[in-house]
Amino acid sequence: MSQNRMALWNAEDMEEDVDLSLALGSYGQNFDDAHLSQPQIDESAFLAMQQHMAQQAAFAQIPDVVKGFIVHFHQAVLDNNLAEITVAYESGWNKYTEKFYSRSEWPEAEVIAPLVNDDPIFLILYRELYYRHVYSRLQPDIDDRFHSYENSCELFNYLLNSEGPVPLELPEQWLWDIIDEFIYQYQVFCTWRSRVKTKTDDELITLAEGGPAWSSYSVLNVLYSLIQKSKINDYIIAQQQGKSPEEIAEIVGEYGQRPLYRMLGYFSIIGLLRVHVLLGDFTLALKVMDNVELNQKSPFTRVTACHVTTYYYVGFCYMMLRRYTDAIRTFVTILNFIMRMRQYHTRSYQYDQISKTADRMYALFGMCNAISPNRLDDNIANIAKERYGEQISKMARAGPEALAAFEELFLYACPKFITANSPPYEDPAAISMILSPTSPTESPTKSTAPQVEPTHRHLTLFLADVTAQAPAPTLRSFLKMYTSLGAKKLANFLDADEEEMVQELMMMKQSSRQLNRVPGNEKGLLDGLVIPTSDLDFVIDQNMVHVAESTVGRRYASWFIKNTERAQRIHDELRSLPLPAPQPHQPVPEQNKRVGGVPKVAWGSVKVA
Amino acid sequence: MAASWITPPTRTELIENLVSGVDRYNPSNVSILEDYLYHQIRSEEYDCLANLAILKLYQFNPDLYNPDVVVNILIKALTSTPSPDFNLCISLLDERPTNARLDEPDPLPFLLPSLKNLHNLLYRCRFPAFWACYRSDELENLRDNYTVECAGFENAIRDVAIRAVKATFGRITSERLGSYLDLNGDELESYIQGLGWAADTATGVITVPPNPDNQIEATIVQENIKLPQIAKVIAHSCLKA
Numbered sequence: 001m002s003q004n005r006m007a008l009w010n011a012e013d014m015e016e017d018v019d020l021s022l023a024l025g026s027y028g029q030n031f032d033d034a035h036l037s038q039p040q041i042d043e044s045a046f047l048a049m050q051q052h053m054a055q056q057a058a059f060a061q062i063p064d065v066v067k068g069f070i071v072h073f074h075q076a077v078l079d080n081n082l083a084e085i086t087v088a089y090e091s092g093w094n095k096y097t098e099k100f101y102s103r104s105e106w107p108e109a110e111v112i113a114p115l116v117n118d119d120p121i122f123l124i125l126y127r128e129l130y131y132r133h134v135y136s137r138l139q140p141d142i143d144d145r146f147h148s149y150e151n152s153c154e155l156f157n158y159l160l161n162s163e164g165p166v167p168l169e170l171p172e173q174w175l176w177d178i179i180d181e182f183i184y185q186y187q188v189f190c191t192w193r194s195r196v197k198t199k200t201d202d203e204l205i206t207l208a209e210g211g212p213a214w215s216s217y218s219v220l221n222v223l224y225s226l227i228q229k230s231k232i233n234d235y236i237i238a239q240q241q242g243k244s245p246e247e248i249a250e251i252v253g254e255y256g257q258r259p260l261y262r263m264l265g266y267f268s269i270i271g272l273l274r275v276h277v278l279l280g281d282f283t284l285a286l287k288v289m290d291n292v293e294l295n296q297k298s299p300f301t302r303v304t305a306c307h308v309t310t311y312y313y314v315g316f317c318y319m320m321l322r323r324y325t326d327a328i329r330t331f332v333t334i335l336n337f338i339m340r341m342r343q344y345h346t347r348s349y350q351y352d353q354i355s356k357t358a359d360r361m362y363a364l365f366g367m368c369n370a371i372s373p374n375r376l377d378d379n380i381a382n383i384a385k386e387r388y389g390e391q392i393s394k395m396a397r398a399g400p401e402a403l404a405a406f407e408e409l410f411l412y413a414c415p416k417f418i419t420a421n422s423p424p425y426e427d428p429a430a431i432s433m434i435l436s437p438t439s440p441t442e443s444p445t446k447s448t449a450p451q452v453e454p455t456h457r458h459l460t461l462f463l464a465d466v467t468a469q470a471p472a473p474t475l476r477s478f479l480k481m482y483t484s485l486g487a488k489k490l491a492n493f494l495d496a497d498e499e500e501m502v503q504e505l506m507m508m509k510q511s512s513r514q515l516n517r518v519p520g521n522e523k524g525l526l527d528g529l530v531i532p533t534s535d536l537d538f539v540i541d542q543n544m545v546h547v548a549e550s551t552v553g554r555r556y557a558s559w560f561i562k563n564t565e566r567a568q569r570i571h572d573e574l575r576s577l578p579l580p581a582p583q584p585h586q587p588v589p590e591q592n593k594r595v596g597g598v599p600k601v602a603w604g605s606v607k608v609a
Numbered sequence: 610m611a612a613s614w615i616t617p618p619t620r621t622e623l624i625e626n627l628v629s630g631v632d633r634y635n636p637s638n639v640s641i642l643e644d645y646l647y648h649q650i651r652s653e654e655y656d657c658l659a660n661l662a663i664l665k666l667y668q669f670n671p672d673l674y675n676p677d678v679v680v681n682i683l684i685k686a687l688t689s690t691p692s693p694d695f696n697l698c699i700s701l702l703d704e705r706p707t708n709a710r711l712d713e714p715d716p717l718p719f720l721l722p723s724l725k726n727l728h729n730l731l732y733r734c735r736f737p738a739f740w741a742c743y744r745s746d747e748l749e750n751l752r753d754n755y756t757v758e759c760a761g762f763e764n765a766i767r768d769v770a771i772r773a774v775k776a777t778f779g780r781i782t783s784e785r786l787g788s789y790l791d792l793n794g795d796e797l798e799s800y801i802q803g804l805g806w807a808a809d810t811a812t813g814v815i816t817v818p819p820n821p822d823n824q825i826e827a828t829i830v831q832e833n834i835k836l837p838q839i840a841k842v843i844a845h846s847c848l849k850a
Contacts, residue, residue: 217669224631281665282700284661320700322691420703421668454703499785503734504733504734506774506776510772510777513822515611527615528611537825538825539778539825540778542782548826551827551828552830553831557838561838568845
């Protein structure tokens with residue numbers, strides 16, 4: 001496959017050679033190759049001609065408005081006109097996708113190249129959009145998967161390895177989408193790659209020769225390079241220290257001063273958070289966020305999709321670290337944010353994605369709340385109950401049904417975990433062993449068992465924690481009725497062995513103490529203090545259980561504050577309204593009659609008549 | 610507690626740079642981290658994040674995989690229950706392809722279920738069951754080849770039990786405590802003395818020193834209004850006036 005591709009590229013360059021075009025910048029290497037491979041020229045020239053004709057035919061099929069759009073888009077990029085680029089990116093592209101390409105690819109970059117003077121940078125950006133569209137609307141084939149990787153590499157190469165910072169400017173939203181999509185395609189590729197049995201022979205061969213495409217190291221390399229190049233961590237620290245813009249500019253250097261690099265650097269930190277979670281490394285995921293302050297005021301929250309992603313992954317990490325209270329607080333913060341922002345971003349093309357993530361966070365919230373009951377935000381709790389009422393009531397009770405509900409919600413709401421490494425495609429023997437149906441004699445050794453999906457591994461760990469906590473709700477409901485009772489009596493109620501029940505109480509006590517992040521004490525997301533998280537506390541004195549319950553007084557004051565503010569707002573609005581124009585007298589009696597109710601209208605009108 | 614977990618005071622600068630920098634991905638550093646693990650095993654130290662860095666390297670470079678190291682990491686992680694360390698380690702253990710070429714059969718697939726079971730018992734505070742399982746014949750291999758090398762392993766597990774007891778009990782019978790610690794007679798007595806806990810020899814009741822967790826108090830959390838909360842209301846009325 002890769003050789004095929006090379007030939008095709010050579011052919012392109014040949015064509016450019018004839019046209020005396022430019023495009024030497026990033027395709028320089030291929031250009032040289034074309035010269036070295038003299039003997040192939042005839043064949044490739046022939047290919048080039050065929051290609052050229054096919055491209056002309058394809059070009060003719062592009063609707064004129066789309067051609068116009070591409071020319072305009074290109075001009076906006078050339079001018080670094082952020083406003084125009086944003087319009088083209090956020091509305092134009094989506095508009096024409098709906099209109100012409102909802103079920104097919106956009107024209108290939110080679111086809112539209114003449115429209116943009118073969119501008120290599122624009123073509124890379126165009127391909128970025130082209131492949132993103134293929135991934136989201138269509139089914140990417142194996143070539144798409146490899147080509148989109150190569151295109152991403154070219155883009156990052158251009159950004160990172162040009163001489164000095166590149167003079168390009170792109171909207172923040174697009175920059176986020178570039179990083180987001182890069183990781184998404186990596187995740188999709190890993191998932192696709194791990195399914196050995198569905199591969200065709202051609203795909204097996206390609207994968208065997210696949211090389212480093214979409215390897216975890218290459219993905220991490222891109223993200224870390226962007227972080228280092230932009231000195232984003234230094235930038236954040238300098239900002240927190242309140243340094244002046246001049247000092248910051250000095251610190252972050254020529255790359256970090258440019259918004260393009262600064263934003264890419266920040267988005268790469270969030271990208272790392274996500275990649276580490278996908279690989280099951282929840283501590284490292286939080287550790288890369290060490291310098292990032294989680295709050296709503298940071299300028300980086302302007303890209304809503306990024307903001308939401310950040311909280312989703314941070315919250316999930318906390319859940320896997322058994323820090324349920326932190327997880328709940330994280331979800332509550334962002335879910336409230338999404339609710340407040342809803343009126344502004346319903347029209348955004350990101351809205352679907354954001355509300356899907358929000359739904360998953362309501363599920364995660366419900367799970368954490370079932371494990372570690374807590375009344376942090378009744379509003380969010382009510383919405384979660386509306387959406388997942390059935391599962392939430394099952395989770396609140398002990399028993400096998402609860403476990404099934406946890407499993408269902410976990411599988412629905414968890415990230416799409418991936419395996420870091422490829423199955424051994426380069427080793428045909430090992431692959432054929434995976435492909436051959438596992439013989440029953442071998443399966444007990446477990447060595448040839450099919451690869452366990454990473455999601456399943458994380459699910460098992462989570463469910464084991466849940467199972468360990470299973471006795472808690474029942475114990476809790478009994479303890480709540482007493483201030484003190486004998487362990488033996490309690491064991492009798494539960495029909496349990498006294499010693500085992502005492503051990504369950506120990507477990508319960510232990511899980512009512514959680515590591516909790518101290519707001520305001522920002523020393524990274526992993527840090528925290530152990531605090532009691534349950535309103536029910538107890539201590540065992542030999543064989544007597546003493547219980548103490550903390551109750552939360554009713555919150556009158558905040559209720560009054562909230563409603564006072566509301567009343568003031570309504571009052572202001574009323575006052576600012578223009579006075580109603582005096583109304584003519586005639587309609588009044590008619591209105592009065594209508595108020596009386598529908599049946600009377602006939603009678604009333606008769607009377608008037 | 611969290612701070613010393615994130616950065617144990619015993620961690621050297623070399624290790625700190627590996628754990629916190631991009632050098633953690635460099636496969637050639639694995640031996641430094643592995644040596645550090647064996648140092649932890651000999652000196653009763655523990656550094657979860659450094660050990661996770663080893664597992665990360667194994668995850669990315671299956672060729673480096675060394676099952677003995679993994680087993681030792683898991684054993685160390687057991688001793689920090691109820692922190693989630695053990696699960697965090699398991700999370701990083703990708704299924705490995707069958708062709709991992711090793712001189713000897715990989716001991717991990719056989720030991721992993723036992724280790725998971727031990728962790729489960731510990732996490733659920735089933736200490737007597739933990740000791741019974743740990744001392745069983747089936748785990749002879751684990752004891753003779755691994756935990757015996759891990760200095761202070763049994764005492765570290767006792768610490769896990771002591772942490773739970775301290776939080777839950779005001780007073781506890783020595784019989785019960787002994788079953789949690791797998792100790793009795795003189796051994797138990799000297800262990801309790803080491804803790805500095807008072808034991809009533811006549812009744813066999815041990816008093817657990819008071820600490821924030823075993824002092825319970827019924828409280829009513831009252832609403833506490835701070836000025837910023839009502840700032841809006843006040844500002845509004847000022848505006849009108």
